[in-house]
Amino acid sequence: MIILYNAPRSSASRRVRLCLEEKGLAYDNRIVDMGKLEHHSAAYLKINPNGVVPSMLHDGKPLHESGTICEYLDEICPDPPLRPADPYDRALMRNWIRHIDERIHNLIIFNWRHSFGEMASKWTDEELAAKLASIPSKERQESWLRVARRPYTEEERAEARGKLVVLLDRMEAAIAASCWLVGGAYSIADIAAVPFVKRIDEEIAPDEVTTAKHPHVADWWSRIQARPAFERANIGPFVDPS
């Protein structure tokens, strides 16, 4: 039995949901309310000492890190394959996941502005201090402090946007050569990129995910969105329509 502790809009959660849906694996979908900092509660830290989403329990055994979880799912359920058969391509896939992971802070700068920023700005200093003390990762403490008290500046957002566009540049070259990121087939490397491209297309730099700017990425993005698993994985809009 698979239990997925996740949040609808968390990038890493979206990856694991996509992977589960591609495999057609049933799972118990447990929503962690990040707005209430449930991912920093004592109960959740027992499942994932890093205090981030998602976490997965498979027959009671806990796993975290979206890239690791996706590769695990491909090992226990190899059909349809989400990793290239060739060892070299598989290594390239792992480096793609890592390369994309290293850019998560650039996405957070945009993502946390929305509901998190509105909520955290209302916390008193005492509330903020108590919440920060419950967060295991220093980087994430800093991110919460920033959205609560010193929102990222336009300059910082421009720098983060630039780094995300560089990711599109690298993806463009790879997809032009191989139709997908690695080895000519849809893989966990593509899945790793989906939550990033979704947000770039939706808000961060929509004019970059276009035939004019990154034609192969734009085509890849259409093909990704047309996959039945994409619909089932609930990769919806980031900001609530209002």
Add this chain to the structure above:
Amino acid sequence: MIILYNAPRSSASRRVRLCLEEKGLAYDNRIVDMGKLEHHSAAYLKINPNGVVPSMLHDGKPLHESGTICEYLDEICPDPPLRPADPYDRALMRNWIRHIDERIHNLIIFNWRHSFGEMASKWTDEELAAKLASIPSKERQESWLRVARRPYTEEERAEARGKLVVLLDRMEAAIAASCWLVGGAYSIADIAAVPFVKRIDEEIAPDEVTTAKHPHVADWWSRIQARPAFERANIGPFVDPS
């Protein structure tokens, strides 16, 4: 044919050499002179756009990232195995590598003080600016700037030391349960930890790698050093004897 571009004291290089020696794979050992910033030269960046060591060419195909390279080596040469057979243990192995990787900056604070610090402190401002401009990673730019102009303080070193001791604490619990880090057998997770424990034992916190403080880690470290591959991988002292 395997060509390894590496540096004798680079932690990531040491991992790949250990893996190659465990496998008994022959390789062409090409030393990259990091003191001369050869890893930021145009020629090297063609092999590894990240400008870090090591890089490996296998039959002309380039690979980087030590964890990725080690797992690739285990896929093309499965004997002796350096990954657990069980998918769950394999996932734990990947998370160990990642967990250790995330602590590399704490090691750099100690490692770069030696030859790099002495060299970089003599650069003129113009030389420093030119060298920084050639470095792809912002984090590594910062590390060079620090050793050149504002050496890490005793307070920063104490914080880094503390995080490395926490790594030993986590290792202690795992080794107590399984003899090695994962699944009861020597694996790439153990290899990933070797360059860290070597430096902690040698300089950073030698009294922590002891029977008194971390008995299972101390025993693990004796067993690692007794492996024939350890000798062949040339994991020598960090500071030149003088």
